[in-house]
Amino acid sequence: MKKIIKDFIKKSLEEDVGQGDLTSNACITKGTIGEAKLITKEACYISGINLAQHIYEFYDENLIFKSIVNEGQFVKKNDIIFTIQGNKHAILATERLILNCMQRMSGITTKTREFVKAVKNYNVKILDTRKTCPTIRFLDKEAVRLGGGHNHRFGLYDEMMIKDNHIDFSGGIENAIKNCQIFNKKINKEIPIIVEVRNFNELNKVLNIGGINRILLDNFSIQMTKDAVDRVNNLIPLESSGNINIKNVKKYAKCGVNFISIGSLTHSVKSIDLSMLST
Known part of the structure; x- marks a missing residue:
């Protein structure tokens, strides 16, 4: 045990x-x-x-x-x-x-299985988030896995995920990414770097800098997501997140993103x- x-x-x-x-x-x-x-x-x-x-x-x-x-x-x-x-x-x-x-x-x-079934015809993975019940995240994430979903990072310690506050506190998205890349070199590791973008301006900056593992499209509309998929053109894996539910998840999957993260899998049980x- x-x-x-x-x-x-x-x-x-x-x-x-x-x-x-x-x-x-x-x-x-x-x-x-x-x-x-x-x-x-x-x-x-x-x-x-x-x-x-x-x-x-x-x-x-x-x-x-x-x-x-x-x-x-x-x-x-x-x-x-x-x-x-x-x-x-x-x-x-x-x-x-x-x-x-x-x-x-x-x-x-049961809820995870519903989302997985909804996108079964698309090459996309349903992910959980860190929006879990404190102290029993390991149970919440195991339940997601048993429903056919996939686990996002378990905590702040296994991946670097640059979110809006990191960007703002760092003085911009370029600084945030470069600081994470420097950190990886300093500790001689290749910890994955995921970057959350809020608009196309930030998306273009991320593409110009490069050297990251995934881009998270935060609260992008369906049309914005389609445009982002075309813009990225498979250069970097894309994740959709924010206000995605069972009614619209298939539309996001159709856009061609690689991952869809659903906070409600665990925060609204x-x-x-x-x-x-x-x-």
């Missing part, structure tokens, strides 16, 4: 269980064995099954977990996702954490309704 997952589970259980589950301790005889199943209450693309297994293993390694479906699989209303057998106290203590995680992750996976039932 990866450290990030183990730490997350530990802190989450400390938050919820604390010194013990008072209701279960009062109502249920210690050490008694039971069984439960997780079911869907609406159709969705399910995710978080592996995390659920990790949670059970962390809390009580004697619990018997049996997955019925696979991660990212489409499931119908009332389908059984998995069964869990063992100590009743352990099953109840972990129930809410598992439901909270899987409901959110499945919501992200509709959780999927799941339920844990004793059997």
Whole structure:
């Protein structure tokens, strides 16, 4: 089990269980064995099954977990996702954490799949963003991946992405790019450089400077995006971002961009309704 997952589970259980589950301790005889199943209450693309297994293993390694479906699989209303057998106290203590995680992750996976399907006939990748829930970005991004999407940078530490405030604070887009290129040489690395442009003036400046890995077209209209694709002419990969939704994503894909990033995949999540039932 990866450290990030183990730490997350530990802190989450400390938050919820604390010194013990008072209701279960009062109502249920210690050490008694039971069984439960997780079911869907609406159709969705399910995710978080592996995390659920990790949670059970962390809390009580004697619990018997049996997955019925696979991660990212489409499931119908009332389908059984998995069964869990063992100590009743352990099953109840972990129930809410598992439901909270899987409901959110499945919501992200389902929404991502909708976007991926919408652009399936175009050579474009759907990306997530850093607009995730703090401390559980790794879960949000895993849910995107299970929906057929692709992960953008995980944080400020793995790519350089020059945005509007960087440009303004640097005294212009040329300075921002050159400073990043100098930084790469200084540390003797080739960290990818992505540049966000707000208009054609900035786009032309980026093309003249060169030496970057991707251009992000920020809040460009459909027509502006078409014109930008023609202007760049495959010299540098292009990403569309800003105010893109399920109604217009296909139009952006038709323009010929290489990537489309969708912040709402993770910042506006509709959780999927799941339920844990004793059997």
